[in-house]
Amino acid sequence: MAFVLPTFNLVCDIFTFPYNFAAAPRIANQACQLRAPASNQPQFSSGLLAFTNAMMLLLPPLTDIRDQYCAPINSSDAVVLPVGTTCRYLVSWVNDIGKGFPNEHRMAILVKTNSGPWPVPIP
Secondary structure, eight states: OOOOOOOOOEEEEEEOSSOOTTSOOSEEEEEEEEEOOOTTSOOEEETTEEESSOEEEEEOTTOOOOOTTOTTTOOOOEEESSTTSSOEEEEEEEEEESTTSTTOEEEEEEEEOOOSSSOSSOO
């Protein structure tokens, strides 16, 4: 069975460092899909940090989302998902999936931040 393009059934807001969640996001209402990594996938790590509770964000190809390896600021984006809540994630790692094929899309590894109260409304 051929791999198909993911369904982007949610929207998220993408903020760039320094994060000002009270201001307008750099990218608003970006189509996306949030999913947990499969249980058979390895843990994600970045430098000395290992992310055991990381989430995967799937996005349409060429979406402008940045991890901490993007010069010149070398600081990752933050994602608010679902839009309108206080649920915030930091982007740890970004890569393309299926590059050059019709099912191409972008994947970002997210780590939830302790940057606000419980999401409102409760999802």
